[in-house]
Amino acid sequence: MTIESLFEGLNMQDYYLGKVTQVYRSCCIAQIDNLDIMSDRSKFSKSFLPNTISYYVLVDSTEGIFLGEVFENKASRKNIFEIASIVDEKPNDYHEISIDTIAIMAPGSNKFALAGFRTLGITDKVYLAPDLVYSLFSSSLEFSNDNEEPLPAFATFMNRSQAGVVLKPSTLFNRHLMCIGATNSGKSTTALAILDKVVSTKRKALIIDPTGEYKNAFNDGEITKLTLGVDTTISPGKITMQQWEKLFETENSSQGAVLSEAITSLRYQKKIGEEGYYAKVGESIDNVQDNLASVSKDDTDFNLELLPEQIQAESVCEPDMDNNYNFRYRYDSLKANSNASLVQKIQYQMTNTRFLSFFSNDPNMYNLLDVIDDFVHLPDVSLYIDTSSLGAAEGIGGMVVDLVSNHVMSCEDICPFVFFIDEVHRYSKSRYSDKEFHGGLTLLAREGRKKGIFLYLTTQSPKDVSPILFGQIGTLLIHRLMLNDEIRTVESHLDDFAIKHVRKLNQGEVILSSVNLLHNMFIHVNKSERTQYNETPSL
Numbered sequence: 001m002t003i004e005s006l007f008e009g010l011n012m013q014d015y016y017l018g019k020v021t022q023v024y025r026s027c028c029i030a031q032i033d034n035l036d037i038m039s040d041r042s043k044f045s046k047s048f049l050p051n052t053i054s055y056y057v058l059v060d061s062t063e064g065i066f067l068g069e070v071f072e073n074k075a076s077r078k079n080i081f082e083i084a085s086i087v088d089e090k091p092n093d094y095h096e097i098s099i100d101t102i103a104i105m106a107p108g109s110n111k112f113a114l115a116g117f118r119t120l121g122i123t124d125k126v127y128l129a130p131d132l133v134y135s136l137f138s139s140s141l142e143f144s145n146d147n148e149e150p151l152p153a154f155a156t157f158m159n160r161s162q163a164g165v166v167l168k169p170s171t172l173f174n175r176h177l178m179c180i181g182a183t184n185s186g187k188s189t190t191a192l193a194i195l196d197k198v199v200s201t202k203r204k205a206l207i208i209d210p211t212g213e214y215k216n217a218f219n220d221g222e223i224t225k226l227t228l229g230v231d232t233t234i235s236p237g238k239i240t241m242q243q244w245e246k247l248f249e250t251e252n253s254s255q256g257a258v259l260s261e262a263i264t265s266l267r268y269q270k271k272i273g274e275e276g277y278y279a280k281v282g283e284s285i286d287n288v289q290d291n292l293a294s295v296s297k298d299d300t301d302f303n304l305e306l307l308p309e310q311i312q313a314e315s316v317c318e319p320d321m322d323n324n325y326n327f328r329y330r331y332d333s334l335k336a337n338s339n340a341s342l343v344q345k346i347q348y349q350m351t352n353t354r355f356l357s358f359f360s361n362d363p364n365m366y367n368l369l370d371v372i373d374d375f376v377h378l379p380d381v382s383l384y385i386d387t388s389s390l391g392a393a394e395g396i397g398g399m400v401v402d403l404v405s406n407h408v409m410s411c412e413d414i415c416p417f418v419f420f421i422d423e424v425h426r427y428s429k430s431r432y433s434d435k436e437f438h439g440g441l442t443l444l445a446r447e448g449r450k451k452g453i454f455l456y457l458t459t460q461s462p463k464d465v466s467p468i469l470f471g472q473i474g475t476l477l478i479h480r481l482m483l484n485d486e487i488r489t490v491e492s493h494l495d496d497f498a499i500k501h502v503r504k505l506n507q508g509e510v511i512l513s514s515v516n517l518l519h520n521m522f523i524h525v526n527k528s529e530r531t532q533y534n535e536t537p538s539l
Helices: 131-140 169-173 187-200 241-248 253-272 285-293 304-313 333-350 353-358 368-377 394-410 439-451 467-471 484-493 496-501
Strands: 016-023 028-032 056-060 065-075 095-105 125-128 155-157 160-165 177-180 205-209 224-227 383-386 417-421 453-459 475-478 509-514 521-525
Touching (some): 131 160, 160 521, 169 453, 169 475, 177 187, 187 205, 187 417, 187 453, 205 394, 224 368, 241 253, 253 285, 253 333, 333 353, 394 417, 394 439, 417 439, 439 453, 496 509
Parallel strands (some): 177 453, 177 475, 205 417, 224 383, 417 453
Antiparallel strands (some): 016 028, 016 125, 028 095, 056 065, 155 160, 155 521, 509 521
């Protein structure tokens, strides 16, 4: 590809800046010959500001076509009023730009590659890079398969409003994607902009939405929508004991043991057809233990509504023998006091009318795991799960995420899909213990790529995300961050220039850093026209 072909349909002289006058190992300096381009404000636009910095230039060299970024722009005279007009130009005046060389297009090639040790030369001509070069450079940055169809442009280059950022799905999702940013930095808008391109191009996505923010973003024809507790249920027997502990946020191992014992007792009651809870006060210890031992791995179902009463019924201890030398349980007030906080948490969860509707076997509603089984094996199908009707508590969200994560990992021969989870920091840790909710997510991050499951996560605070999970993320969309701790979390993905600017990013401006890209990208995300409930009301 020649430099003329990059300006096809354009007048190259309108983009001509000057010639290289000095070459260094780290950069080069070019002197401006075309002073009109620096002063004619009638030509200036958001995409055409040659009197600034941080824009790309092309250098026509014998080695090939170099792509550089302007990082310094200076004139010989310090008094700006003296250079306000070209008429005032003096013979010894000059105007220079400093260029950082970042890529080269070798003769006969049609894409850019890292410049390495190759440098441009004195008197090489310098041109402003047109929009075509920005798009060509973004595609050249990718390590992904050349045969893969890219996603439609979801953003433009910063200060280049006409140059769309077109990337392949594997570039974004191959090593999992996380969108990071403080409140009102444009994080949710970015999330929807990319989901829009994924769904509209018939690629699969599984979306878990804890707030209902995206419930009307997609129509029923392009995505299957489920609302937990309203039209979708799950059998209590499908939930593991670890997931029950996440759901009810047990404070310590003793509460976990009591919860396990209570659920086993309710499973026994269901097995023998009893409707009430299992009262143990006055019962023979041997008989109770024999009864509970008869509960097999197939006896999984139980009446969740009786769980608070059953936990209270577990407040028993072993007394001395009676006259017949039989051991019988008696009430233990100490255990009752210890279990009170767990009972209160469970009763609080159950005050949500949708909670018990979700954990049921209603034949008139969808079964969550059955729908997911169908989803993972069908091509070109997306699934949206709204958990907002179950409440905003971290426990229920963490349990659902863990349940779905472990279930999709157990499936075989699945069709590859993007697994989107909004506000993943909600599920970082329990408020009552050091237990992490990330077991299923960590498993997905480590092993999901082998099965074609690619995580897409959003969070306000990267330091609240499990370090193990964060360490598996290969691509970051970084919006504005303000706290030093949060910036330190992502600084290994950024260079010095990006670190200095991460506090200055406006709403919608993003630093895209990826192990699948040769160079970080500064972009501005285009807001999707789809409906999104994220507007901040006026005070």
